[in-house]
């Protein structure tokens with residue numbers, strides 16, 4: 001092997017070494033920066049109080065919540081997510097109970113389990129009034145089923 005061939009092999013080896021180190025550093029950096037999946041905001045404005053009728057609850061499908069408005073008791077917001085495996089429950093105004101279509105759980109008007117397999121009651125979320133007069137629901141703040149916002 002002459003000197004020129006030796007230098008060519010040495011250069012190729014050096015390039016391969018640098019490429020290997022670069023790939024390894026990239027892998028280390030990728031490991032240090034985790035893949036993060038951001039959840040949608042858990043605190044959301046749902047509209048003006050006047051947008052919600054008295055009586056039967058308003059179902060907001062995107063938020064998976066029921067908004068109850070009672071002339072005497074005010075506003076209450078219930079989760080529509082079944083506590084068994086997370087299906088979306090429906091509310092039957094005729095018997096004033098929540099029914100899960102997946103495995104048959106039934107929840108009373110206050111969200112308590114009346115028929116399993118759901119292991120616990122539906123969640124109720126804090127609802128407040130913002131400065132600009134809109135209702136805000138905070139799904140991170142679970143409240144007792146008798147919590148009400150009077151407007």
Ligand code: FES
Pocket residue numbers: 082083084085086087100101102103104105116117118
């Ligand atoms: S997900 Fe509701 S009963 Fe199973």
